[in-house]
Amino acid sequence: MDIPSAELETYRTLRLGMAAGGVLLGLALIGFIGLPDIPVPTSVSATYYTPIQNIFVGTLICVGLALVAVKARPGWENNLLDAAGVLIPVVALVPTPIADASCLPAGRDCVPLRLTQAVELNVTAYWWMGLIALGYLWIRRWRAGSAHPWGGSTTGGLGSLSGLWIVLTIAFFGFRPTFLQYAHYTSAISFFVILVVVVWINARNTSPEDPAVNQPAKWYRAWYFSIAVAMVAFVVSGVAAFAITGRQNYVITATTQPFPVIFWVEVVLLTLFVVYWALQTVELWNHTVPPDSTDN
Numbered sequence: 001m002d003i004p005s006a007e008l009e010t011y012r013t014l015r016l017g018m019a020a021g022g023v024l025l026g027l028a029l030i031g032f033i034g035l036p037d038i039p040v041p042t043s044v045s046a047t048y049y050t051p052i053q054n055i056f057v058g059t060l061i062c063v064g065l066a067l068v069a070v071k072a073r074p075g076w077e078n079n080l081l082d083a084a085g086v087l088i089p090v091v092a093l094v095p096t097p098i099a100d101a102s103c104l105p106a107g108r109d110c111v112p113l114r115l116t117q118a119v120e121l122n123v124t125a126y127w128w129m130g131l132i133a134l135g136y137l138w139i140r141r142w143r144a145g146s147a148h149p150w151g152g153s154t155t156g157g158l159g160s161l162s163g164l165w166i167v168l169t170i171a172f173f174g175f176r177p178t179f180l181q182y183a184h185y186t187s188a189i190s191f192f193v194i195l196v197v198v199v200w201i202n203a204r205n206t207s208p209e210d211p212a213v214n215q216p217a218k219w220y221r222a223w224y225f226s227i228a229v230a231m232v233a234f235v236v237s238g239v240a241a242f243a244i245t246g247r248q249n250y251v252i253t254a255t256t257q258p259f260p261v262i263f264w265v266e267v268v269l270l271t272l273f274v275v276y277w278a279l280q281t282v283e284l285w286n287h288t289v290p291p292d293s294t295d296n
Contacts, residue, residue, distance in 0.1 A: 011070075011288045015281040018066045022274035025059045028052040029267065044266040045096040045184060060092035073290050077201045079157030084194045086130070086164060090187040093122045097181060111180045119180065123172060130165045134158075192235050192269055199228040199276055212285035220283050227276045231269060238265035 004012070025044075032052050033040050041047055047056045067085030072078040095111055097103075102113035111119060137158055171179045203224035207217050241261045284290055 007288055008286070012281070012285065014066055014070060015277070015284070018063060018070070019274050019277045019281060021059045021063045021066070022270055022277070025055060026267075026270060026274070028055040040260045041263055042098075042260055043096060043262040044270065045091065045188065046098065046263075048095040049098060057092045061089050064088040064092075071289060072198070073201075073205070075153040077198055077205075077290075079153065079160055080194050080198050080201075082157060082161060083164060084191050084198070086161060087187045087191045087194070089126060090123070090168070090183055091191060093126060094119055094180065094183040094187070096184045116180060120176075127165075127168065127172065130168070134162055134165055138162075189235070189239065192231065195273060195276075196228055196231045196235065199224050199231065202280065203228055206283065207291055208283045209291045210286045211283045213282050220279070223279055224276070227272050227279075231272050234265050234268050234272075238262055238269075241265070 029044065029047065029052070032038065032047065032050060041050065044056075047053065064085045064087075067081050067088070069085075070081060072081050095115065097109035097111055099107075099109055100112040103110035141155060141158060171183065203221050206220045206224060208215070208220055211220075238261070
């Protein structure tokens with residue numbers, strides 16, 4: 001039996017770590033909602049305000065780093081994973097708005113005033129890190145020159161990430177109250193939409209070569225297609241429930257207990273993400289770069 005190269009072992013560990021991050025957050029959620037006299041939170045994001053805050057924030061930042069580090073097929077798939085990796089730390093650093101006495105106008109959900117300084121400091125640090133990273137990448141692009149030119153998709157992806165950073169800059173520095181109010185929602189929804197597109201790309205283009213589970217391409221594609229459809233259904237239902245009710249819990253009557261719609265939607269999406277990533281890890285177990293699509 002051949003001993004895997006250090007590169008392949010690193011790639012495997014990185015991919016397994018991504019799935020493990022989702023499992024870690026899931027285990028923390030199970031432990032938290034299993035506590036006596038603890039209501040189910042309005043959303044997974046609302047666990048930012050609970051004792052499992054560290055796992056929630058830490059997991060999302062680690063997943064973001066791994067999404068950027070893992071290289072998918074050149075072009076749309078790789079660029080979208082990079083964008084998802086840039087967005088998910090914003091979900092972690094800017095908490096979901098909640099009902100708080102400091103909210104203005106009264107009755108409106110917001111990021112509590114006591115947390116705004118911490119959020120602003122963390123996002124500022126993240127902004128600087130983005131500037132440094134983009135500067136480094138553009139210098140690499142410039143130094144490559146014509147002797148070792150970057151592919152058009154790679155340069156396009158870098159341009160897209162630069163555009164995303166510019167949007168973050170304008171929103172954060174130019175419209176701070178709006179940023180604090182909507183950055184979490186915008187980044188979270190965008191993240192899941194991007195994941196849907198990535199899964200769909202694999203449902204159309206996957207062509208496994210030497211996978212850990214020896215199944216034909218149509219078997220993997222069927223799984224990816226099913227996951228993509230399920231993710232679309234739950235993303236749409238979650239957005240619709242929030243848009244219609246204006247809240248993360250759904251209340252039928254004033255006397256009924258609120259049902260945490262968004263929480264369970266996010267739990268399902270988290271589960272689908274882990275299943276997808278574990279399945280793709282099985283498919284790509286012996287590769288550091290996904291094989292090109294064929295017609296098999």
